[in-house]
Every structure is written in structure tokens, then in C-alpha cells.
Amino acid sequence: MNRLKCIKSMVDKCSTAADIGTDHGYVAEMLLKEGICEKVIATDLNEGPLNRAKEHLSSVKLSDKCDFRLGSGLTVLNEGEADAIIIAGMGGDLISEIIETSKDTAMKAKQLILQPMTAVDNLRRYLSEHGFEIIDENIVREYNHFYFIIKAKKGLAKKEDEIYYEISRILLNKKEPLMLDYINKVLNTNKKIISSLEKTDNTEYNIKIESLKKKNKKIKELIK
Numbered sequence: 001m002n003r004l005k006c007i008k009s010m011v012d013k014c015s016t017a018a019d020i021g022t023d024h025g026y027v028a029e030m031l032l033k034e035g036i037c038e039k040v041i042a043t044d045l046n047e048g049p050l051n052r053a054k055e056h057l058s059s060v061k062l063s064d065k066c067d068f069r070l071g072s073g074l075t076v077l078n079e080g081e082a083d084a085i086i087i088a089g090m091g092g093d094l095i096s097e098i099i100e101t102s103k104d105t106a107m108k109a110k111q112l113i114l115q116p117m118t119a120v121d122n123l124r125r126y127l128s129e130h131g132f133e134i135i136d137e138n139i140v141r142e143y144n145h146f147y148f149i150i151k152a153k154k155g156l157a158k159k160e161d162e163i164y165y166e167i168s169r170i171l172l173n174k175k176e177p178l179m180l181d182y183i184n185k186v187l188n189t190n191k192k193i194i195s196s197l198e199k200t201d202n203t204e205y206n207i208k209i210e211s212l213k214k215k216n217k218k219i220k221e222l223i224k
Contacts, residue, residue, distance in 0.1 A: 003115065003147050004030065006140045007088050010113050010151050011036050014083035018043065018109075020073060020098065021090060025053030025066075032062045037084065043069045043076050074102035085109045088149075092119030096126035107131065107154040114150045121165040123150065128165070131157045137170040139178045146182045163218050172222060183223055190216050 008030040011017060014037050019028045022042035031037050042057070044050040050070055057063045069076040074085065085106060087095050095114055099106045106112060112132070116123050127134055133155025140147050148168065160169070166186070171179045190212045197205040 003088075003140050003142055003149075006138050006147075006149050007086060007113055007115055008034070008036065010136065010138060010149055011084050011086065012111055013037070014110065015039065016041065016082050017084040017086060018074075018077055018082035020085065020087045021045065021049075022053045023049045023089065025057045027086060027088065028053065028057060028066060029060055029062060032065050033060075039065050039067065041067045041069060041077065041082055043071060045070075045072050072101075073098035074105045077102070077105050079105050080108040081105075082109055084111045084113065086113045088113070088115035089117060092116035092121070092123035092126075096123055099126070099132075100130070103130075110153060112150075112152045114152065115147060116150075117147070120148045120150075124160070124165045124168070127152050128160050129157055131155070134170065137168050139168075139171055139176055139182060141178055141181070146178070146185070163215070163222065166215075167219060167222055180223065183219060187216055187219060 004026055007027055011031060013035075016039045017031055017037040018041040019025070020043050022028055022044050025042055028040040028042050031040060042050070042053050044053065047070060050068055054063060054068055057066050077085075087098060090098075095116055099112070114123065124134065127150070131154060132152045134150055134152050136151040138149045140149070167183060168179070194209055194212050197209050
């Protein structure tokens with residue numbers, strides 16, 4: 001399953017979905033065509049992508065079910081206006097920032113579908129520590145890159161063991177086959193960094209080396 005199809009598959013049936021940073025409007029198109037929602041609020045920070053989305057959704061005769069809005073993050077939404085909020089294709093830190101800036105709006109939504117391109121660990125940490133509960137996750141691979149799609153909602157903030165911000169507890173429990181590939185990639189990357197740092201003979205790197213060795217040991221224990 002590709003990234004956009006996976007995002008679509010994680011949205012529960014609802015009245016209104018907000019597609020934040022809609023780009024070409026492909027997710028909006030899938031949601032409407034499959035009757036997952038009745039209306040999409042398609043937003044973007046820049047006029048170019050928003051106009052592309054307008055053109056595309058007009059060409060597939062769905063623009064009458066779309067409300068196009070130019071603006072930053074969730075600031076273009078009213079509280080309670082969208083049942084589902086989708087933020088995909090941005091860095092994890094930026095997604096956290098977008099939610100924090102309009103936290104009340106994010107908390108009023110029944111579901112947040114988030115797909116970070118980077119810093120997924122920081123996003124998981126932010127959600128867990130700021131009043132959101134991660135209720136589901138999926139992983140997809142495209143061109144040898146792994147993408148995580150997180151489903152969250154307002155919930156009790158709880159601090160996780162640090163390792164579960166990097167390695168998803170939900171995906172481990174699901175025994176998701178792709179997770180093993182992802183974990184092996186993480187282990188190999190860490191090994192390469194350790195090897196490279198050890199070659200420098202610089203004692204300043206000893207703490208970093210020990211930290212990575214401990215992390216790899218912990219990750220291996222998770223998959224036993």
C-alpha cells in the first residue's frame with residue numbers, strides 16, 4: 001500500500017475532514033470518492049499548491065464538496081469544524097508545532113491522522129506528553145524509505161519509555177512485518193555511526209558511542 005492510500009485507509013467515516021497542506025488534493029479526492037467523508041476543507045500555506053488542488057479537484061468533479069482555504073496550519077479552521085484532521089508530508093517537528101499553535105482545534109477533532117516525513121520520534125513524544133493518545137499506527141515503504149502514519153486523538157498525557165518514541169509500541173504489538181525491516185535499518189545505521197566514531201579515537205565521542213550501544217541493545221530486546 002502506498003503512503004497516500006494508507007493515510008486514506010486510516011480515516012474513519014466522518015462528516016468533514018480537513019486536509020492540511022493539501023498539495024495536489026489527492027487525499028481529498030480519495031476520501032470523497034470513497035464516501036469516507038461528505039466534505040473536505042483543503043488548506044495550504046501557499047497559493048500555488050492550493051490552486052493545483054483546486055484545478056485537480058475540479059477536473060475530477062469534486063470541487064463542489066471542497067472548501068479551499070489559504071493559511072497556516074490549523075489557524076484556518078474553527079474549533080469543532082472538522083471531525084478528522086489530516087497533516088501529512090511535513091516534518092514531525094513542524095506537525096507538533098502546528099498542533100501546539102492551535103491545540104484547542106486539534107483536541108476538538110475526533111481523529112488526527114499524521115504522517116511525518118522526519119522526526120517521527122519527536123512527534124510521538126510531543127503527542128504523548130501534551131494530552132493526546134496514539135490509538136493506531138501503520139508503516140509503509142516507498143523507494144526504500146519508511147513512512148509512519150499515526151492516528152491520534154485527545155487523551156490522557158502519559159510519558160513513554162524513550163525507546164517507544166523511536167520504535168512504535170503499537171507496530172511491535174501488531175507484529176507488522178515491515179517493522180522488522182525498519183528496525184534492522186535503525187540497528188545498521190547505529191552500528192555504522194559507532195564504527196565511524198570509534199575510528200576517530202576521540203574520547204569526546206565515548207558518551208555518544210555508549211549511548212548508541214545501549215540503544216541497540218534495548219532495540220534487540222524489543223524484538224526477541
